[in-house]
Amino acid sequence: MTRQQHLDDLFAFLRIPSISTDSARRDDLQRCASWLAEKFTVSGLRAKLHQTPGHPVVTARNRHRAGRRTVLIYGHYDVQPVDPLTLWRSDPFEPALGAGGVITARGATDNKGQILAHLLGAAESIAADGDLPLNVIFLVEGEEEIGSPHLAEFLRAHRADLACDVVAISDTGMIEPGRGTLTYGLRGIACLEVTVSGPDKDLHSGLFGGAVANPLTVIARLVATLHDAGGRVAISGFYDDVAPLAQWERDAWSKLPLTDTGLLKLTGAPALAPEQGYTALECTWGRPTAELNGLHGGYQGEGSKTVIPADAHAKLSFRLVPDQQPGKILSLAAAHLRKHCPSGVTLTVTPGHSGAAYLLDPAAPFAQAARRALTLAFPGKAPALVREGGSIPIVSDFKKILGVDTLLLGLALPDARIHSPNETFTVENFEAGIRLNQILLRELAR
Amino acid sequence: MTRQQHLDDLFAFLRIPSISTDSARRDDLQRCASWLAEKFTVSGLRAKLHQTPGHPVVTARNRHRAGRRTVLIYGHYDVQPVDPLTLWRSDPFEPALGAGGVITARGATDNKGQILAHLLGAAESIAADGDLPLNVIFLVEGEEEIGSPHLAEFLRAHRADLACDVVAISDTGMIEPGRGTLTYGLRGIACLEVTVSGPDKDLHSGLFGGAVANPLTVIARLVATLHDAGGRVAISGFYDDVAPLAQWERDAWSKLPLTDTGLLKLTGAPALAPEQGYTALECTWGRPTAELNGLHGGYQGEGSKTVIPADAHAKLSFRLVPDQQPGKILSLAAAHLRKHCPSGVTLTVTPGHSGAAYLLDPAAPFAQAARRALTLAFPGKAPALVREGGSIPIVSDFKKILGVDTLLLGLALPDARIHSPNETFTVENFEAGIRLNQILLRELAR
Numbered sequence: 001m002t003r004q005q006h007l008d009d010l011f012a013f014l015r016i017p018s019i020s021t022d023s024a025r026r027d028d029l030q031r032c033a034s035w036l037a038e039k040f041t042v043s044g045l046r047a048k049l050h051q052t053p054g055h056p057v058v059t060a061r062n063r064h065r066a067g068r069r070t071v072l073i074y075g076h077y078d079v080q081p082v083d084p085l086t087l088w089r090s091d092p093f094e095p096a097l098g099a100g101g102v103i104t105a106r107g108a109t110d111n112k113g114q115i116l117a118h119l120l121g122a123a124e125s126i127a128a129d130g131d132l133p134l135n136v137i138f139l140v141e142g143e144e145e146i147g148s149p150h151l152a153e154f155l156r157a158h159r160a161d162l163a164c165d166v167v168a169i170s171d172t173g174m175i176e177p178g179r180g181t182l183t184y185g186l187r188g189i190a191c192l193e194v195t196v197s198g199p200d201k202d203l204h205s206g207l208f209g210g211a212v213a214n215p216l217t218v219i220a221r222l223v224a225t226l227h228d229a230g231g232r233v234a235i236s237g238f239y240d241d242v243a244p245l246a247q248w249e250r251d252a253w254s255k256l257p258l259t260d261t262g263l264l265k266l267t268g269a270p271a272l273a274p275e276q277g278y279t280a281l282e283c284t285w286g287r288p289t290a291e292l293n294g295l296h297g298g299y300q301g302e303g304s305k306t307v308i309p310a311d312a313h314a315k316l317s318f319r320l321v322p323d324q325q326p327g328k329i330l331s332l333a334a335a336h337l338r339k340h341c342p343s344g345v346t347l348t349v350t351p352g353h354s355g356a357a358y359l360l361d362p363a364a365p366f367a368q369a370a371r372r373a374l375t376l377a378f379p380g381k382a383p384a385l386v387r388e389g390g391s392i393p394i395v396s397d398f399k400k401i402l403g404v405d406t407l408l409l410g411l412a413l414p415d416a417r418i419h420s421p422n423e424t425f426t427v428e429n430f431e432a433g434i435r436l437n438q439i440l441l442r443e444l445a446r
Numbered sequence: 447m448t449r450q451q452h453l454d455d456l457f458a459f460l461r462i463p464s465i466s467t468d469s470a471r472r473d474d475l476q477r478c479a480s481w482l483a484e485k486f487t488v489s490g491l492r493a494k495l496h497q498t499p500g501h502p503v504v505t506a507r508n509r510h511r512a513g514r515r516t517v518l519i520y521g522h523y524d525v526q527p528v529d530p531l532t533l534w535r536s537d538p539f540e541p542a543l544g545a546g547g548v549i550t551a552r553g554a555t556d557n558k559g560q561i562l563a564h565l566l567g568a569a570e571s572i573a574a575d576g577d578l579p580l581n582v583i584f585l586v587e588g589e590e591e592i593g594s595p596h597l598a599e600f601l602r603a604h605r606a607d608l609a610c611d612v613v614a615i616s617d618t619g620m621i622e623p624g625r626g627t628l629t630y631g632l633r634g635i636a637c638l639e640v641t642v643s644g645p646d647k648d649l650h651s652g653l654f655g656g657a658v659a660n661p662l663t664v665i666a667r668l669v670a671t672l673h674d675a676g677g678r679v680a681i682s683g684f685y686d687d688v689a690p691l692a693q694w695e696r697d698a699w700s701k702l703p704l705t706d707t708g709l710l711k712l713t714g715a716p717a718l719a720p721e722q723g724y725t726a727l728e729c730t731w732g733r734p735t736a737e738l739n740g741l742h743g744g745y746q747g748e749g750s751k752t753v754i755p756a757d758a759h760a761k762l763s764f765r766l767v768p769d770q771q772p773g774k775i776l777s778l779a780a781a782h783l784r785k786h787c788p789s790g791v792t793l794t795v796t797p798g799h800s801g802a803a804y805l806l807d808p809a810a811p812f813a814q815a816a817r818r819a820l821t822l823a824f825p826g827k828a829p830a831l832v833r834e835g836g837s838i839p840i841v842s843d844f845k846k847i848l849g850v851d852t853l854l855l856g857l858a859l860p861d862a863r864i865h866s867p868n869e870t871f872t873v874e875n876f877e878a879g880i881r882l883n884q885i886l887l888r889e890l891a892r
Contacts, residue, residue, distance in 0.1 A: 021749030081751055087647070146749050173653070187652060191750050200714025201533070204865040205737045206633060206836030207619070209765050210729030211709055213719040216738040217673065224670035227663065263657055268646025268756075273659040273790040283656030291651045292662040293752050298740035299761060303467035303592055304637050304798055305527055306739050306763050307865060310714075315745060317752050319655050344719035352750055390652030419650040419753060 001127075003431065006120055007097070009039065010430065013077075013112045014095040014105040020055055020078035020146045029055040029142045032077045036119075036140055043123035045138065050158075052150040055142030059161075062122075062132045070135035070164040071444050072402070073437075074394065075115025075171065076144030079107035080419045087421035101427035108425035110418035114170035114411050115140055117430055121437025134445040137164060141394075144171075147191070147353025148394050155401040166366045167398045168440060170433060172410025175384040176257050177428070180374025180436075182367065183408035184360045185285070185387030186395060188320035190329045191352030194219065194337060196312050198345045202298075203308040212308065213344035216297040219312040222347075225340045226290045226316075226333075230276055233290045233318075235336045238329065243322045245286045249387075253281055256384060266414055284389035289319045290333075317352075319389060326354035355393020360405050369443040370407040376443075377436035409436065447573075449877065452566055453543070455485065456876065459523075459558045460541045460551040466501055466524035466592045475501040475588045478523045482565075482586055489569035491584065498596040501588030505607075508568075508578045516581035516610040517890050518848070519883075520840065521561025521617065522590035525553035526865045533867035547873035554871035556864035560616040560857050561586055563876055567883025580891040583610060587840075590617075593637070593799025594840050601847040612812045613844045614886060616879060618856025621830040622703050623874070626820025626882075628813065629854035630806045631731070631833030632841060634766035636775045637798030640665065640783060643757040644791045648744075651752040658754065659790035662743040665758040668793075671786045672736045672762075672779075676722055679736045679764075681782045684775065689768045691732045695833075699727055702830060712860055730835035735765045736779075763798075765835060772800035801839020806851050815889040816853040822889075823882035855882065 018032040019025045033049050033056040040047035040060035047060040055078060064070065082092040090096040095105035103113070118138070125132050139162065141151050155162060172183040198215040199208070228234045258281050260272055274280040275287055283289075297312030299305035318329050334349045341347040360367060362385050374383035388408070395406045411429045412418060464478040465471045479495050479502040486493035486506035493506040501524060510516065528538040536542040541551035549559070564584070571578050585608065587597050601608060618629040644661040645654075674680045704727050706718055720726040721733055729735075743758030745751035764775050780795045787793040806813060808831050820829035834854075841852045857875045858864060 021747070021751065023748060081745070081747060083745075083747070084648075189652070189752070191752075198715050201863070201866050202530075203713055204836060205735075205739060205763060206635070206765055207834070207864075208709075208713055208730060209735040209737050209835060210733050211718055211720055211726035212713050212715040213677075213717075214737055216741050217669070220666040220738065220741065221670040221673070223663070224667040227667070231659075263654075267649055267654055267658050269644050269658040269790065270792055271659075271790040272657055273788075274657055280657035284654060287656050289651075289655040291655050291660055291752075291754060292666065292744065293651060293750065294744035294746050294755070295662050295666065295758070296742040296746045298738065299527070299529075300740050300742045300759070301467070301527065301529070302469065304739065304761060304763070305467065305865070306635070306637075306737075308737060309740070312741070313746070315750060317651060317750070319652060342719075344715065344717040346716055388653070389655060390650060417647065418653075419751070420647045 001120065001124065006430065006434065007427065009120065010113060010116055011095045013116055014107055015093055017093045018078050018142065019081050020143050021081055029078060033058050033142055036077055039119060040138065043119060044126040045122065050154065052154060054150045057154050058140045060138040062136050064135040068134045069445060070137065071441065072137045072139055072162060072164040072167045073118050074167055074169045075118065075140045076111045076142065077115070077140055078142040078145050079110070080145050082106050084421065089422055103425045103427065104422055106423055108423050109412045109416040110423065111144065111171050113425035113430055114433055117411065117433025118170060118437045121434040124434060125438050125441065133442050136441065137162060147355070149353060151394055152397045152401060155397060159401065162402060164402060164404055166404050166444065167406040169392065169406055169408050170411050171392060172388050172408045173412040173414060174410060175386055177413060178378055179381040180378035180383035181386055181410060182362060182370055182374060182383050183386055183388045183410060184362045184367065186358045186392055187389050188324065188326055188355050188357035189391035189393065190318045190320060190326040190354040192316040192330060192333055193350040193352060194314040194316060195348040196222065196345050197310065199308060199310050202310050205306045205308045208308060213342065214308045215345055216309050216312040218342060218345050219295065219297065219314055222337060222340055223292055223314055231273060232275060233288065235332050237332050241323045241325065242288060245282060250282065252385060256386070285387040286321055288321050288324060291317050293317055319391065320357050322357045322359050324357065326356055330354065355391055356396045358395045364405065366405060366407060366444065369446065370409055370440065373436060373440040373443040374409060376439045377432055409440065447566070447570065452876065452880065453873065455566065456559060456562055457541045459562055460553055461539055463539045464524050464588065465527050466589050467527055475524060479504050479588055482523055485565060486584065489565060490572040491568065496600065498600060500596045503600050504586045506584040508582050510581040514580045515890060516583065517887065518583045518585055518608060518610040518613045519564050520613055520615045521564065521586045522557045522588065523561065523586055524588040524591050525556065526591050528552050530867065535868055549871045549873065550868055552869055554869050555858045555862040556869065557590065557617050559871035559876055560879055563857065563879025564616060564883045567880040570880060571884050571887065579888050582887065583608060593801070595799065597840055598843045598847060601843055605847065608848060610848060610850055612850050612890065613852040614855060615838065615852055616855050616857050617838060618834050618854045619858040619860065620856060621832055623859060624824055625827040626824035626829035627832055627856060628808060628816055628820060628829050629832055629834045629856060630808045630813065632804045632838055633835050634770065634772055634801050634803035635837035635839065636764045636766060636772040636800040638762040638776060638779055639796040639798060640760040640762060641757055641794040642668065642791050645754060645756050648756050649754040651754045654754060659788065660754045661791055662755050662758040664788060664791050665741065665743065665760055668783060668786055669738055669760055677719060678721060679734065681778050683778050687769045687771065688734060691728060696728065698831060731833040732767055734767050734770060737763050739763055765837070766803050768803045768805050770803065772802055776800065801837055802842045804841045810851065812851060812853060812890065815892065816855055816886065819882060819886040819889045820855060822885045823878055855886070
């Protein structure tokens with residue numbers, strides 16, 4: 001296949017608005033899964049589209065032979081929402097190819113570009129050699145961005161079919177362009193929705209202000225109790241199970257080309273605000289957080305409307321590190337909120353999706369194979385060994401259910417703006433990913 | 447005119463969606479002003495539509511004669527926004543006449559029903575007697591719900607034409623159905639918008655959480671500093687100029703049919719939450735507040751989106767009592783917010799509309815005339831003497847610019863749901879208002 005054919009495939013994939021959190025997009029998710037199954041089939045793999053209570057899972061495999069190792073390559077075809085839409089410089093679902101081979105579209109990096117690179121790498125190998133050098137299972141789901149609610153169940157139901165020696169995923173970041181990166185640790189996540197209800201309707205704040213509690217004031221005061229003045233999480237017991245960072249990690253990370261200046265530029269924030277005693281990098285890779293991802297209540301339009309709103313809503317998430325347990329953190333958080341909620345309102349706390357943090361020994365044999373593959377796919381620089389602050393809950397499910405480790409060989413550049421407006425992927429990394437798949441399968445087969 | 451003709455006029459008035467805060471409704475405001483000017487004209491008054499930098503002012507007058515007193519009757523034809531629209535049981539701009547003569551529509555009570563009652567009262571008097579018993583000026587504006595930004599200027603520019611002995615307004619509440627109510631005090635208001643900006647785009651909370659300040663967390667912590675644990679406003683100096691309530695007021699108010707049980711039912715709140723040392727009624731009529739009318743940031747849709755939002759926004763308003771000065775309160779609040787804002791974010795504080803509180807001696811001569819008129823229009827019960835928690839900034843402007851007191855003879859029932867979904871007015875109060883106008887003009891002429 002030519003480079004142009006690779007790009008045509010990617011653009012077709014990116015044009016499908018597969019936003020998993022948006023129930024209005026259900027048909028688009030189905031369409032996206034069908035597109036993918038068809039693409040696996042024409043590449044010479046046996047593909048299958050599995051319906052779930054949510055969005056479909058697509059699997060594909062070569063003809064497995066006894067005595068060969070098996071690798072499972074995981075990815076996801078669903079994408080994040082696109083709001084605020086006004087900040088996009090082009091239609092998020094009409095990929096734009098700009099200067100320097102930069103592709104702008106929702107899902108370009110996360111994760112359509114990366115999983116398609118693996119698919120096309122396998123397709124190239126099959127076209128050249130008639131088969132792959134080991135047994136391969138592709139597993140591509142449509143619910144990663146909403147916490148993979150049905151994937152663990154799917155793994156359990158298909159445990160025999162999915163039996164493998166190791167999992168490989170490209171859904172993490174590269175430390176810099178041209179340098180292969182093995183991510184040996186991920187933060188976990190635990191989500192929570194909070195609603196504070198007061199009056200049974202919005203009230204005139206003049207007529208009633210002073211007599212009743214304002215749900216918006218209550219929720220603001222409530223979420224304000226989640227941190228202390230120094231920015232540490234103030235939930236009792238939150239840090240109890242946190243494993244301290246190893247000295248070798250702190251030393252290695254300090255030598256990476258990830259400076260505070262670079263982080264400032266990437267985020268566009270006026271200043272960094274790390275936890276005391278840690279660098280900003282250590283905070284994002286190895287320290288837990290409590291974040292407000294959304295809060296709303298009352299009037300939000302132009303001008304003013306002097307109401308006491310009937311209710312107010314907050315979306316919270318905790319980023320977790322080894323050995324914090326999501327369930328325990330959610331319980332501690334809910335208890336904290338209940339304890340700090342005043343009378344005069346009704347508090348509702350609803351746990352959302354969650355997943356534990358993950359840590360892999362970079363010296364383990366499959367990790368060594370991955371490091372060799374990265375060295376060959378990105379020649380000239382030793383692969384970086386990093387952790388990442390994001391969460392792939394499924395990684396701990398692979399360990400728990402299939403009993404295997406996961407190799408995270410991501411292709412996301414630091415400025416890819418995943419989850420933000422104007423997400424990008426580069427043609428260079430797309431082609432490198434196709435190459436990486438071919439080398440990795442050879443190295444894992446050795 | 448028949449009762450049906452009165453209702454036809456009211457419904458036509460209510461059908462015009464004159465939401466002053468919504469710039470998309472500009473033409474509707476013009477249309478509403480024209481409708482009103484035409485209605486004054488056919489009633490036998492000389493009407494004039496005055497353009498302003500905002501929405502028009504409509505004035506109307508009878509032929510003034512020397513040696514007679516002059517009363518200015520003020521009202522407004524603009525209305526509050528209607529969101530959340532889903533909570534309305536019928537179209538807010540298609541008035542519905544239900545059981546017991548209850549009219550449901552945005553603006554039914556606030557203020558279209560009340561100002562139209564005065565217009566129709568004058569029309570009836572002119573039809574019966576050929577003239578009104580004193581000189582009358584109607585002044586109806588279209589910007590009351592956004593704080594009357596151009597009315598003070600209008601009063602100054604037309605000071606000679608608007609010279610009068612007293613102002614009468616029906617835009618306040620009745621203590622109970624059938625009992626005339628003179629409102630001798632109003633709270634003032636001072637509004638403020640707050641924006642906290644951090645990263646220059648929404649960030650992935652996994653990749654960057656822990657390294658930068660979250661604007662939503664910062665704004666929640668910031669607005670949480672506005673109150674102490676007991677619910678009192680924690681801005682330094684906020685209570686310095688507050689005039690204490692008189693003992694006669696506290697005694698009189700305690701005898702009114704406004705119980706905590708009634709207030710609970712009206713608000714639908716799980717519990718009342720008054721300031722310590724005061725009844726809930728005293729809090730709404732005679733104590734100042736700081737309220738959050740809106741707060742938003744981050745993801746608000748279905749499911750989750752794990753972002754650190756680029757910015758967060760809050761709409762604040764302070765309800766003021768004598769002798770607090772709005773300008774001083776806004777300065778104190780802005781200084782408080784700046785002092786409590788951490789580094790790592792950018793804070794913007796924008797003052798909005800404001801107006802001082804108002805207090806009239808209920809024993810003054812015009813107040814006595816108003817009390818006589820209320821006794822006659824609502825026979826059988828002595829008028830109640832109350833304050834109200836809402837704000838009519840224009841009342842202090844009438845005092846400052848025209849040098850006259852204002853009589854507040856409102857017709858809003860406690861359950862009229864003004865500013866809320868399903869606002870109502872009753873045919874009974876509409877007809878009583880028409881009668882009240884006729885009696886009031888006679889009493890003021892005596």
